[in-house]
Amino acid sequence: xxPSKILFNAWSNIGFNRKHLRCEQIISARFCGVLHPALxxxxxxxxxxxxxxxxNAPIREPSQIRKACVRxxxxxxVSEKFQxxxxxxxxxxxxxxxxxxxxxxxDGHLLGRCDGQTSFEAFLGEAADxxxxxxxxxxxxxxDGDEIGYMVAKVAEIKRQR
Numbered sequence: 001x002x003p004s005k006i007l008f009n010a011w012s013n014i015g016f017n018r019k020h021l022r023c024e025q026i027i028s029a030r031f032c033g034v035l036h037p038a039l040x041x042x043x044x045x046x047x048x049x050x051x052x053x054x055x056n057a058p059i060r061e062p063s064q065i066r067k068a069c070v071r072x073x074x075x076x077x078v079s080e081k082f083q084x085x086x087x088x089x090x091x092x093x094x095x096x097x098x099x100x101x102x103x104x105x106x107d108g109h110l111l112g113r114c115d116g117q118t119s120f121e122a123f124l125g126e127a128a129d130x131x132x133x134x135x136x137x138x139x140x141x142x143x144d145g146d147e148i149g150y151m152v153a154k155v156a157e158i159k160r161q162r
Contacts, residue, residue, distance in 0.1 A: 084112070085130065110123075110130055138151070
C-alpha cells in the first residue's frame, strides 16, 4: 500500500477528509508530519477553497522564512508590546527600548528583559496567549504554514531555555 493511502486511511479513521479540511487543520497536520505536501499535493481549505499546500512550492531556508515573516508582519498594526515580542522572535529592532531576551516561567508566564536592564522586569503575558496571538496575527498578515511554524518554533526555543 502506498504511504499516501496509509496516511489517508489514518485520517479517515478519525473523521477527516483530506479534500475538506480547514486551513488550521491542514497546517496543524502538516507540522505533525501526517499531511505531507508531496503525498497530498492538492489539499484545499473547505471554507475558502484556497489551495493550502502547493506541491511545487520550493523548500525555503529558515533565514528566508524569517525575512518573509518580517516583511509581512511590518505591515500589520499591533500593540507596541506585541510588536516588541514579534521583533524579538524575528530578530528585528521594531521598538525602543528593544526587547533583548524573553523567558517563559514554569507557571507559563512570559517575562522580558529590555535593552539596558539586568533582570527580567517586563511582564509580557501568558505563553498560551502568545501562541494564540501569533496564530491571530498570522491570519491578518497572511503567513503561510512554514512562517507560522517558524514563529511557533521560536516560542518553543524560549520555552526550552528554562
